Amino acid sequence: MPIAAAPAPPPDAVLAARRRFFSGAPVTEDALAVPILRSWTRCAERGMPVAGRLRAEPLTEAELAVRRERHEMLRRRCRPELEALHAAASASDSIAILTDPVGLVLDTVGAAGFADRAAQVALRPGVSWSEAETGTNAIGTALVERRPVEVRGAEHYAEAHGILTCAAAPIHDPFGELIGLLDLSGPASVPHLHALALVQLAADQVEHRLFEGAFPGHSLVRFHRDPIYLGTAREGILVFEDYRLVAANRPGLALLGLGWDALKAHRFGDLFEGSLGKAGEERRARTARGDVVLRLERQGAPAAARPARRESVAAVPAGPRFDAQTEKDLGRAVRLLEAGVPVLIQGETGAGKEVFAHQMHLLSSRSGRPFAAVNCAAVPEGLIESELFGYEEGAFTGARRAGFKGLFREADGGVLFLDEIGDMPLSLQSRLLRVLQEREVTPLGGGRPMKVDFALICASHRDLKQRVEQGAFRADLYFRIAQYTVTLPALRTLADREALVARIWRELAPAGEATAPSLSPDCLAALARHDWPGNFRQLVGVLRVLRALAEPGEELGLDALPADIRPAPAAGACASPSPAWSGGATMAAAGDLGAVTRAAIEATLAASGGNISEAARRLGIHRSTLHRHLTMQGPGRGR
Numbered sequence: 027m028p029i030a031a032a033p034a035p036p037p038d039a040v041l042a043a044r045r046r047f048f049s050g051a052p053v054t055e056d057a058l059a060v061p062i063l064r065s066w067t068r069c070a071e072r073g074m075p076v077a078g079r080l081r082a083e084p085l086t087e088a089e090l091a092v093r094r095e096r097h098e099m100l101r102r103r104c105r106p107e108l109e110a111l112h113a114a115a116s117a118s119d120s121i122a123i124l125t126d127p128v129g130l131v132l133d134t135v136g137a138a139g140f141a142d143r144a145a146q147v148a149l150r151p152g153v154s155w156s157e158a159e160t161g162t163n164a165i166g167t168a169l170v171e172r173r174p175v176e177v178r179g180a181e182h183y184a185e186a187h188g189i190l191t192c193a194a195a196p197i198h199d200p201f202g203e204l205i206g207l208l209d210l211s212g213p214a215s216v217p218h219l220h221a222l223a224l225v226q227l228a229a230d231q232v233e234h235r236l237f238e239g240a241f242p243g244h245s246l247v248r249f250h251r252d253p254i255y256l257g258t259a260r261e262g263i264l265v266f267e268d269y270r271l272v273a274a275n276r277p278g279l280a281l282l283g284l285g286w287d288a289l290k291a292h293r294f295g296d297l298f299e300g301s302l303g304k305a306g307e308e309r310r311a312r313t314a315r316g317d318v319v320l321r322l323e324r325q326g327a328p329a330a331a332r333p334a335r336r337e338s339v340a341a342v343p344a345g346p347r348f349d350a351q352t353e354k355d356l357g358r359a360v361r362l363l364e365a366g367v368p369v370l371i372q373g374e375t376g377a378g379k380e381v382f383a384h385q386m387h388l389l390s391s392r393s394g395r396p397f398a399a400v401n402c403a404a405v406p407e408g409l410i411e412s413e414l415f416g417y418e419e420g421a422f423t424g425a426r427r428a429g430f431k432g433l434f435r436e437a438d439g440g441v442l443f444l445d446e447i448g449d450m451p452l453s454l455q456s457r458l459l460r461v462l463q464e465r466e467v468t469p470l471g472g473g474r475p476m477k478v479d480f481a482l483i484c485a486s487h488r489d490l491k492q493r494v495e496q497g498a499f500r501a502d503l504y505f506r507i508a509q510y511t512v513t514l515p516a517l518r519t520l521a522d523r524e525a526l527v528a529r530i531w532r533e534l535a536p537a538g539e540a541t542a543p544s545l546s547p548d549c550l551a552a553l554a555r556h557d558w559p560g561n562f563r564q565l566v567g568v569l570r571v572l573r574a575l576a577e578p579g580e581e582l583g584l585d586a587l588p589a590d591i592r593p594a595p596a597a598g599a600c601a602s603p604s605p606a607w608s609g610g611a612t613m614a615a616a617g618d619l620g621a622v623t624r625a626a627i628e629a630t631l632a633a634s635g636g637n638i639s640e641a642a643r644r645l646g647i648h649r650s651t652l653h654r655h656l657t658m659q660g661p662g663r664g665r
């Protein structure tokens with residue numbers, strides 16, 4: 027789907043358009059992006075004020091908990107993307123946001139500095155940013171327009187929101203229903219050049235994963251004009267039930283020039299020449315829009331022992347995963363797990379605690395059985411009890427009608443992973459202790475106690491011993507769960523980090539990629555030298571963004587790195603931040619020709635998802651001319 031709202035007019039042009047609009051004068055489409063003008067018009071027709079307070083009342087904690095529970099699956103699926111978005115945008119002080127399909131903020135991941143200012147305009151969980159309540163803004167307007175939208179500074183309808191620049195992309199399910207939205211919001215003073223492309227990419231990834239195991243007994247056709255996209259979020263996916271098209275992703279419909287109304291209206295033979303073919307085989311097929319390569323997949327019935335509740339947010343590709351010491355710890359931890367000894371994993375955030383827990387499960391004799399995981403810090407206090415213990419039908423308001431058996435029982439026969447156990451409320455700690463002692467669970471709302479058999483792995487980035495000393499964690503529970511503790515090292519303490527970065531870079535390449543971009547030696551060295559406070563999570567997030575923005579076959583230099591990772595320039599050298607990551611934060615106010623040119627280039631690059639060839643085409647200049655302009659902008663993304 028094409029990305030809306032670009033190239034954006036420079037800020038002065040927006041202010042002029044604003045004056046014209048609110049004085050009743052006509053505003054032309056070249057003075058203001060079309061989706062913004064449409065949105066202002068809708069808000070004005072509703073009689074919304076531009077000055078003063080324009081915001082919805084926040085939900086109460088209890089109401090928010092119910093809304094979050096309703097969208098629990100979406101929240102779990104979006105967590106990795108929210109974190110990757112935040113890591114990608116850390117240099118621009120932005121926060122990553124997930125909303126429900128009507129614009130209610132469910133979760134935010136963000137930088138403290140900006141998060142405080144964002145809270146002043148109520149950009150926080152429990153507040154609705156629907157256009158009808160809050161005026162033009164990326165969240166509400168993208169939901170109305172049903173497409174990605176960026177709203178910068180004065181393009182917001184309400185004056186108070188002029189401090190923000192936001193980019194949002196809606197998430198659709200395989201039937202075309204809007205199920206949520208991802209947004210990246212930051213201070214308007216630091217425009218983030220690639221925000222729109224990043225949120226779009228993140229939404230694509232979430233939508234792509236919605237197909238995993240979701241259509242048992244159906245035929246899934248994965249296809250693309252270029253086979254290197256097969257298996258990536260850009261491949262087309264169509265789902266057929268007895269040859270009838272019943273579900274799809276947006277790239278799939280776009281490749282065939284169809285809209286959501288094509289579902290149930292077409293059969294396989296209307297769309298592709300030839301037969302469905304054999305599962306797993308790749309073959310060429312003709313469509314009305316040219317030839318594609320397709321691969322048929324038949325999804326089987328879901329396995330009896332499917333990993334429960336939470337899909338892995340931490341899957342890492344095959345290959346050696348840990349340093350030598352951690353590998354040894356892993357072997358020992360597996361043996362203890364087999365012997366029924368609970369294992370506690372400690373380590374800084376992003377150090378790989380969940381990956382380690384998954385590995386323990388995979389290497390243990392319980393690997394064919396469930397791996398049930400819950401993040402005790404992410405589930406609201408009021409819900410964690412029901413998440414663990416389950417509940418009987420209608421046990422409390424908002425309970426799923428059919429009841430829910432709870433994670434203790436879902437883990438039966440397998441492994442229960444209690445992540446961030448240090449954040450478990452004290453009241454619940456006693457109940458957990460009882461379950462661990464008695465190996466029996468009684469669901470909320472009554473019912474018979476039931477025997478459970480699971481191996482327990484707990485993890486926390488907090489120092490649990492210290493929590494015990496502070497009285498925030500029960501000592502008896504601590505001794506029960508911490509019979510063997512593994513402490514994962516921080517990334518910055520590992521030896522041979524260059525080899526590690528190079529390995530992860532290689533593993534991030536889509537299968538079969540012919541012309542993979544590469545890291546130059548100084549870029550690799552800078553990445554290895556950085557101290558990575560967010561550990562693997564942050565490193566993987568940054569590498570993913572570098573990959574997504576790189577051209578095929580390109581060698582990335584230091585200038586491709588976010589400003590905080592690039593080594594400080596030698597004295598006297600120009601030190602403006604890379605436009606690729608900062609959005610040209612130091613860009614002069616529009617007015618001189620150089621600034622206007624830079625603004626046009628940056629906006630067009632953003633609109634082209636960072637693709638230099640595409641940006642050059644839109645600007646009507648040769649690729650080498652665009653390169654020259656970028657190089658002239660100092661040590662920016664002059665590639």
Ligand SMILES: Nc1ncnc2c1ncn2[C@@H]1O[C@H](COP(=O)(O)OP(=O)(O)OP(=O)(O)O)[C@@H](O)[C@H]1O
Nearest residue numbers: 340341342347375376377378379380381487562563
């Ligand atoms: N050894 C590794 N090699 C490559 N990537 C890794 C490794 N360990 C972790 N990662 C990646 O880092 C990210 C964070 O990992 P994980 O969720 O396991 O960290 P964590 O310590 O549990 O974090 P938190 O404390 O915040 O829950 C994941 O995307 C994961 O794929």
